[in-house]
Amino acid sequence: MRRSYARRSGNPLLYFLLGPLILFLLFGAGSYLLEPPPLAATPVPVATAQSLSASLFNLEQVSAAGSVINPVSNIVPAADPEIADLLAQVSIQNLQAYVITLERFGTRNSFSATDRDDFGIGAARRWLFQEFERVGNGRLEVVFQDYSFNYLGIASQQRNIVATLPGTGNSPGVLIMVANYDTARENVLDGESLNPGADDNGSGVAALLEVARLMSSRTWNQTIIFLATSAEEQATFGSGHFVQRAVLEGLQIEAVLNNDMIGGRAGIPQSVRVYALGPDTSPHQQLARYIDFVGGLYLPTFPVTMMSGLDREGRWGDQRPFVQAGFPAIRIIESEEDLDIQSSTRDVWTLLDFTYLQRTTQLNLAVLASLAGGPPRPPIPLIRAAGELGSYQLNWEGVPGAAAYLISFRPLGSLRYDPFRFVPATQAGDVILTGFTAPQGYAVSLAAIDRSGRVGAFSPEVIVAP
DSSP: OOOOOOOOOOHHHHHHHHHHHHHHHHTTTTTTTTTTOOOOOOOOBOOOOOTOOOOOOHHHHHHHHTTTOOOOOSSSOOOOOHHHHHOOOOOOHHHHHHHHHHTTTOOBBHHHHOOSSSHHHHHHHHHHHHHHHHTTTTTTTEEEEEEEETTTTTTEEEEEEEEOOOOSSOOOOEEEEEEOBBOOSSTOOSSSSOOOOOIIIIIHHHHHHHHHHHHHHHSSSEEEEEEEEEEETTTHHHHHHHHHHHHHHHHEEEEEEEEOOOOBTTOOOOOOEEEOOTTSSSSHHHHHHHHHHHHHHHTSSSEEEEEEEESSBBOTHHHHHHHHTTTTTTEEEEEEEEETTTTTTTOOOGGHHHHHHHHHHHHHHHHHHHHHHHHHOOOOEEEESSSSTTTEEOOOOOOOOSOOOOOEEEETTEEEEOOOOOEGGGGEEEEEOOOOOOOOOOOEEEEOTTTTTBBOOOOOOOOOOO
């Protein structure tokens, strides 16, 4: 990914009011800006003063009406054996073969050859299309998504590869794993020079193919899209086009995992960075918290380092257009990067740590499988004060497949979830929780757990003021 150009000026209020029209102007062919307009914060539900008035409720009366005070469930989050089995099947040999194959195309620059079978972006994308079909077990629906753009006065025809694994449940939302397959030297118009792009971003594409292979061996409740984009190095045109189409078609995107430079190298910390735009109440950081939480269940020795920000200073990735359009999106990147290797002929497969790449692939797989295979996201709970300070009554409607619920009262400002409260499904929907620090403000959300320990998506957070 490239360093960004100077931000263009604009009226943030105008962008917010015009909505879809601005999205079209931003993502339309040939007119996508090199830098997006200022990103508006997503509104967060806030419990009103009236709903938190202790005088509206009597703790004894509410409890007598059937509420449960501080219930405890024997159903707790755990590593589901079926998902753990999939993680064990992530193949280092496959990942290595994918990266080597991509490197052998010489360059995948957006302006490189499209009519050769041995060199350039055209050969790379045709191979990718065929590989998605091969690993898809007959379940992946693979299509090219064509678009054109004009970059620095040069017109170009480009193709994303979109591989869709349809879900079997009723949820209209989709999950997306994305990685760009193009490469670039310092001269982003150079389509002739060698540019192996093993880590940047052959590693992300390899993980994309391997997760698609393994998830296609099962059925899932929710639809998953595996998206390989081009022209990421030219201001994220490929993902910008996908987002434009998604908005115009009304696609409900619930989570986007962008993988860019995840191959690692010998000697770097065995952890991964996850960039998520703040504040801590944003849907992007809520997604990052979920990744951190699920990663702790399945890969406790490969921790997540949560980074508050859209990306590194002055940098970008394919998560950017999704964030700009309001979809929860994050970037996964190796723990340390080497600027001397990026965008150079030194970015070759022999420098990668394929055990590290295996673990970053497993992290993606664990998160997508938990979201797609766990219970549905619960609705936003109704929260009221209940008698004494530090006590709250929560009401919500249950979801199918839930054996229990975990409830998070996350102190405002914290990047991670606080210790959870657990509620069995038989007692859920109307509970009273006590013992919270009265002056503390909280962001409250809940998620359902099935009997195997899979945790689904959390409800949007509700702010409980001090």
